[in-house]
Amino acid sequence: MTMRVSQQTTLADIVTLTGIGVHSGKPATITMHPAEPNTGIVFHRTDREDARDVPANWQSVTATALCTVVGDPAGYGVSTIEHLMAAIRGVGLDNAFIEIDGPEMPIMDGSSEAFVEAFEQTGLKKQNAKRRYIRIKESVRVQQGDQWCELNPFDGTRFNITIDFDSKLIGEQKLVFDLTPDVFKNDVCRARTFGSVQDVEKLWKLGFALGSSLENSVALDGDRVLNPEGTRWSDEFVRHKSLDAVGDLALAGLPILGEYRSYKGGHRMNHAILVELFKNPEAFEIVEAGEKTRSVSEAAGHAELIGGMQAAAFGPEVS
Known part of the structure; x- marks a missing residue:
């Protein structure tokens, strides 16, 4: 059987969402950018001088007690990524560069709905690379x-x-x-x-x-x-x-x-x-x-x- 989804995808345009962090209670804004094929999903903190790109993969996970955290939780890490990652996988988005202005993702309404709606409004773009x-x-x-x-x-x-x-x-x-x-x-x-x-x-x-x-x-x-x-x-x-x-x-x-x-x-x-x-x-x-x-x-x-x-x-x- 041939695979139904054949090409990688990225965002058709830049997407910005704002909310609060469920644990910090502080405002949180993310800006998601299109990315080249085979980039995967990458997080980057914009509020820290020591920030580095953090790939969204299992090797980057540093905590799982209250939420899923990637990167150094005391430094450039990003927490509570699971609802966004669910939306990313759910809609079939392969490549994106995600900037965040603090340590925690906005919780929105506690689900993935706001992220899915944002992806639908912006649209996904097929890329010239096989998934x-x-x-x-x-x-x-x-x-x-x-x-x-x-x-x-x-x-x-x-x-x-x-x-x-x-x-x-x-x-x-x-x-x-x-x-x-x-x-x-x-x-x-x-x-x-x-x-x-x-x-x-x-x-x-x-x-x-x-x-x-x-x-x-x-x-x-x-x-x-x-x-x-x-x-x-x-x-x-x-x-x-x-x-x-x-x-x-x-x-x-x-x-x-x-x-x-x-x-x-x-x-x-x-x-x-x-x-x-x-x-x-x-x-x-x-x-x-x-x-x-x-x-x-x-x-x-x-x-x-x-x-x-x-x-x-x-x-x-x-x-």
């Missing part, structure tokens, strides 16, 4: 306690995400989808970050989540959603964890042809599977669009909602 993919040849797996994740061979790009929280409101939820721009836009990109009021209060005392509000997070108090509008879906929680997984796995550096499965995952586990993958060169190969090999599915993709509301516990990570 390359990482094709999974053999399964790799990471397990930590009752949490696990794995990458398996698959003819396309599929996410199979299960969460299990000790909350009647969330419980066990599962989402399975084949990643395409339409599926990402319609079923995943609007899902917001979430957390309990008690957890946020603890983070405030530690100097984190200073910009968190009902404008950019789904806040839970026991089994109640505090946001007046409620949730966007009854399973918005697993959809957001799926969004995070798309963004974190985008740090492979190239789109992945395979299935990613996770149970009680999060940023740490999403990064761990990439580390494990690249430790095993026999488990993958780099292929170019047009090669007759396992590839991006010709199908339009779908989202299959499985499971629903049962029970389990807020994991050790903050969404």
Whole structure:
């Protein structure tokens, strides 16, 4: 089968977005520029004299506890990149140079929607270079306690995400989808970050989540959603964890042809599977669009909602 998306893409024009950092509570502006083929996604801080280009890849990751951070977190690093990276992978953007005026990405509404809308308004431009993919040849797996994740061979790009929280409101939820721009836009990109009021209060005392509000997070108090509008879906929680997984796995550096499965995952586990993958060169190969090999599915993709509301516990990570 030939790959459905054959050429690399970049932005058709410059894009600027402004918001606040969810942890710092300070204003944050990013300006995204078109970039040459094979550049990938590169971040650059404009507020520091010691700034350097930071490639958006798994080797640049320096922290995964509260969010995904690339580069030196005490210096030129950039944090909370996962929602933008999810939008980048979701719409199929390959190359961009991203300037940011501080240490943290703007959180916008806590989802990827604003980034997707910006990309749609600006448009993507095809480039005179073939898109390359990482094709999974053999399964790799990471397990930590009752949490696990794995990458398996698959003819396309599929996410199979299960969460299990000790909350009647969330419980066990599962989402399975084949990643395409339409599926990402319609079923995943609007899902917001979430957390309990008690957890946020603890983070405030530690100097984190200073910009968190009902404008950019789904806040839970026991089994109640505090946001007046409620949730966007009854399973918005697993959809957001799926969004995070798309963004974190985008740090492979190239789109992945395979299935990613996770149970009680999060940023740490999403990064761990990439580390494990690249430790095993026999488990993958780099292929170019047009090669007759396992590839991006010709199908339009779908989202299959499985499971629903049962029970389990807020994991050790903050969404």
